Amino acid sequence: MSEYARYLDDSQQSFARPRTVAQWLHLDLMLLLPLCLIMGLGLLVLYSASDGDWDTVSRQLRNLIVGWGALLVVAQIRIDTIQRWSPVLYLFAVGLLLMVLGFGVGAKGAQRWLSLGVIRFQPSELMKIAMPLAVAFWVVRSGLPPRLSVTVMALLIIAGPAAVIALQPDLGTALLVAASGAFVIFMAGISWWQIVAGILAALAAIWPAWLFVLRDYQKQRILTLFDPEADKLGAGWNIIQSKTAIGSGGWSGKGWMQGTQSHLDFLPESQTDFIIAVLAEEWGFRGVLCLLVLYGLVVARGFWISLTAQSTYGRLLASAITLTFCVYIVVNMGMVAGLLPVVGVPLPFVSFGGTAIVTLMLGFGILTAISTEKRIISQ
Amino acid sequence: MAGPLDAMRDTRREWSINRARLIASLVGIFLLMAVLVYRYYSLQIVQHDAFLTQSDRNRIRVEVIPPTRGQIVDRKGRLLATNQPTYVVGVIAERAADLSALTEELQDRLTLTEDELEAFRERLAQRRPFETVPIKVGLDDSALARVAVDLHQLPGVVVEAQLTRHYPFANLLSHVLGYVGRISPDDLEALDGDRYRGTLHTGKVGLEKRYEPLLHGQPGFQHVETNAHGRLLRVLEKQPPQSGQDLRLYLDLDLQRVAAEALGEQRGAVVALDPLNGGVLAMVSNPSYDANLFVEGISYGAYAVLRNSVDTPLLNRAVQGQYPPGSTVKPLLALGGLSQGFITPATTVRDPGWYRIPGDDRRYRDWTLRVRGGGHAEQVDMRMAIAESCDTYYYDLAFRMGIDTMAAVLEPYGLGRATGVDTTGEQSGILPSTRWKREAMGEAWFPGETLSAGIGQGYMLATPLQLAQATMVLANRGTSFVPALVHRVGELTVGGVPREPLKLDQEDWQAVIAGMVDVVHSQRGTAASISRGMSYTMASKTGTSQVIGIAQDAIYEEDKVSERNRNHGLFIAFAPAENPRIVVAVIAENGGGSSAATPIARQVIDTWLNELSDV
Structure with missing residues (x-):
């Protein structure tokens, strides 16, 4: 299909007046419908994970x-x-991140929160949105593919905030922030040899990072990944219990509200980061597949939006947001299943917690905005 | 820099770049998702069975239900050893957030002693994973309340009700029953670990130890579902424990009480047997102790007091105290002399108050020498020799029999051999012979020692129970039973095991028993003082055994020797003489003479025959 033809195809729709409420509200139903299903499923799982606590469920609903x-x-x-x-x-x-460094409020040994009187929020979450926007802005300015100097500058744009967040320390968020920026660079079309060089540099950084950056508990989490049995009742407990929950679910699961691992408190963090283990235990492998299919629909639609976006900026942004969403899924499900070290990454729209939901929904808001963009010419 | 036209051209190029990268990332995402799916497939489908087992093992715990220990009752069914509910505070170390902080907290609330903490740490080191380790046992209600109120704030702490052994009559029966105590590492080696899971106590001495395998019972099991904090949620499957078997004793609580009261402050022992089956009707050893102290572990201080006391309260004198039997052996020797043809009932001996071995200058004194001169009589026959306890008569008999014949005729009565009574720590006494002395002391036998043996002195030693057993042989004219405390275990009768009967001529038995009847019932009998108001015929024999040697011509004067060196008073008796229903042996340590023992026996026999015996 030629560029011109594509424009023509879209033009029929684009020039038309909005015919439905969804169009009028700039909502992409193909994207948001599976999202609704995931949220519904998430509420059911959360109800079970919280032992039938309406209070938790209604807070999540809020x-x-x-x-x-x-x-x-x-x-x-x-x-x-x-x-x-x-x-x-x-x-x-x-600026907010730097303020956290200065006047941040601690919780569980990490300094992540900024207290604004009644509201406390994490600037690092805002960065999850701001990062792909900024990197896309930067690389689009000088045309694709970016030259080396542009790439280096983009890397600096990413590395600064990511480093600050990692030092809070919040490895999970730093990872997501860095990934969301890096995806933009990737999508912008830097050459493969640069990508390989980047991966090699990252591998080379592991050793100094282990020595100087990572804290003891973070190292412990990584070591635990390789040998959870070494400290069964300590660091290994979470991962042993979550694997046991997942594995004991089998194909069809133990039934909703019937999971022994979660209901008897063997599974830690069962409402937040480890909630996939509750789903896997109670709904079985088929429940996990269902969830993955729903996520897959969202991701596929995200890619479609990226592919059909009117502007390069929109394309970069849409794919970065979609890929970051994938990172949430892969990292969360991977860590609970013992494939990856435990970092604080929630399962999108299933884990309990408002911050992640708002951040993700801001991203999906951008996605649906890109999807419903009506202009023919992007620039 | 790109101009507006370049930008237009770039748009197409940029779109194709993005499309290529989108495809690349789609492939990447697909691969990652495939890895995830494979991982969950591997956990949920391939390893499902293993993880299902693991999750069941997480929540389902097999708990041991310790059996209830069998109770001990007297012949009339009165509880002598029972089980009382007490509370145990335990710790599941795996559930405690900070074990040392928790231990300190509990130390505060429960006022734990150093001993208890030490014991707790030892048990902690030997525990199985997720096992409840007791930190405080035998908790009363107020101390329990102090912990129970805040139990939810103390993860890892559990309170369990437990049955603990209790002896309602404390000192009265300690020597009979013995006691249970905490299972020690040494005990564990001897016990079957599976049968004792969940059990904290085991029999340490006495009946409690002897009948441990029967009293203990068989533990049960239950599969319980617990949450991660170890709280029990529900019982899934249960196999109830089998209680230990109850022991029914021959002992009569009332008779035991009478015997103990009759003994009073007197150190010594009383043993009463039922001659029809060898059952122990009463067994008192004084002083005694409170067996309850040992159940949860006696403190070192209190134990030292008991252990170091000169009165040896921990010694069960009835079976562990070994005394020279003194003149109580005379009826037995008389029977030996009759059966072996050394004497006839008519044989007489001249008694000047002393005896001299032919061709030797040394005088062997008759006991009468210290009260009056001149001995018993010009002609002392066997009957008089028993009734009045004529030493001279027996010096002569002993000299003529010789020590080995004496040993041979005394042996069937069970002297020198443990009776086999069903308790622990029984001593066998000593029945001296030339062979015994050679083996035990590596020395030859001296003729003078034969004479000492003739009046139950010298090397000869017997426990009160052995004397009672020998008396049972006399009472039954030859037949006897192994002395037994326990009549029935559950429904099974274990007492009344017959011993090898001693077959002698009936006339011989009658002749000797006639002498024994005279001990109380003739005017010059050595126990004539207790005959007043006696409604039955008692056959008996007094005895006095020397604690210290008296120089050849010196005279024993009671008030001049210190209390601990005074003679032991002994008395054996059975009644009624013609149809015996009770046999008694009494020893009054340092009682001075047999008169310290005779009233005790009278009181016991009176009570039995007139009030308690159901025949």
Whole structure:
């Protein structure tokens, strides 16, 4: 299909007036419907994981509603507006991160929160959104594929905030922030040899990182991954119990509300980061596959949006957001199944917690905004 | 820098770049998802069985239900040893957040002693994973309340009700029953570990130890579902324990009480047997101790007091105390003399108050020498020799029999050999002979020692139970039974095992028993003082055994020797003489003479025949 023809195809739709409420609200139903299903499934799992606690479920419902609100707002913003404000948002997020370093509030030994009177929030979450926007803004400015100097600068844009977040320390978020930026560079088309060089450099950084950056508990988590039996009742407990929960679920699961690992408190963090183990135990392998299929639909639609986006900026952004979403899924499900070290990454729309939901929904708001962009010419 | 036109051209190029990269990332995502799916497939399908077992093992615990220990009752069914509920505070170390902090917290709340903490640490080191390790046992209600209130704030702490051994009559029966105590590492080696899982106590001495395998019972099991904090949620499957078997004793609690009261402060022992089956009707050893102290572990201080006391309260004198039997052996020797033809009932001996071995200057004194001169009579026959306990008569008999014949005729009564009574620590006494002395002391036998043996002195030693057993042989005219405390275990009768009967001429038995009847019932009998108001005929023999040697011509004067060196008073008796229903042996340590023992026996026999015996 030629560029021209593509424009023509879209033009029929694009020039038409919105015919449905969804179109009028800039909502991509193909994207958001599977999302709704995931959320519904998530609430069911959470109800069981919280031992039938309505309070937890209604709080999560509130989180989801706030998330939808954020999505609706973002969906109305024009992409070029977003593009224009990207650097400002990025700098604002950097400023907040630095404030966390200065006046942050600690929780569980990590300093991540910024307290604004009633509200406490994590600037690092904001960075998850601001990062792909900023990197995309930067690489699009000088055309694709980026030259080496542009790539290096983009890497610096990524590395600064990621390092600050990693030092909070919040390895999971740092990873997601760095990934969301790196995906933009990848999508921008840097050459494969640069990618290989980057991976090699990352591998080479493991040794100094182990020696100087990683804290003892982080090293412990990585060591635990390789030999959870070494400290059965300590560091290995979580991973042994989550694998036991998953494995004991079998094909069809023990039944909703029937999981012994979760209901008898063997499974830690069963409402948050380890909630996939509850699903796997109670719904079995087929439940896990169902969830993966739903996630797959979202990801596929994300790629489709990226492919059909009107502007390069939108394309880069859509694919970075979609890929970051994949990282959530792979890292969370991988760590609970004992494939990856335990880092604080929630399972999207299933794990309990408002911050992650709002962040993700902001991202999906951008996605649906890109999807419903009506302009023919991007620039 | 790209101009507007370049930008237009770039758009196409950029789109194709993005498309290529999208495809590459799609492949990447697909591969990662495939890895995830494979991982979950491997966990959930391939390794499903192993993890299912693991999750069941997580939540399902096999708990041992210790059996209830069998109780011990007297002949009338009164509880002598029973089980009382007490509370045990235990710790599951795996569930405790900080074990040392928790230990300190509990030390505060329960006021634990250093001993208890030490014991706890030892048990902690030997525990099985997730096992409840007791830190405090025998908790009373107020101490329990202090912990129970905050139990939810103390993860890893559990309170369990447990049955603990209790002896309601404390000192009265300690020597009979013995006691249970904490299972020690030494005990563990001897016990079957599986049968004792969950059990903290085992029999240490006495009946409690002797009948341990029967009293203990068989533990049960239950599969319980617990949560990660070790809280029991429900019982899935249960196999109840089998209680230990109850022991029914021959002993009569009332008679035991009467015997103990009759003994009073007097150190010594009383043994009463039923001659019809050898059952122990009463067995008192004084002083005694409170067996309850040992159940949860006696403190070192309290134990030292008991152990180091000169009165040896821990010694069960009835079976462990070994005394020279003194004149109580005379009826037995008389029977030996009759059966072996050394004497006839008519044989007489002249008694000047002393005896001299032909061709030797040394005088062997008759006991009468210290009260009056001149001996018993010009002509002392066997009957008088028993009734009045004529030493001279027996010096002569002993000299003529010789020590080895004496040993041979005394042996069937069970002297020098443990009776086989069903308790622990029984001593066998000593029945001296030339061979015994050669083996035990590596020395030859001296003729003078034969004379000492003739009046139950010298090397000869017997326990009160052995004397009672010998008396049972006399009472039954030859037949006897192995002395036994336990009549029935559950429904099974274990007592009343017959011994090899001693077959002698009926006239011989009658002649000797006639002498024994005279001990109480003739005017010059050595126990005539207790005959007043006696409604039955008692056959008996007094005895006095020397604690210290008296120089040849010196006279024993009671008030001049210290209390600990005074003679032991002994008395054996059975009644009624013609149809015996009770046999008694009494020893009054340092009682001075047999008069310290005779009233005790009278009281015991009176009570039995007039009040308690159901025949």
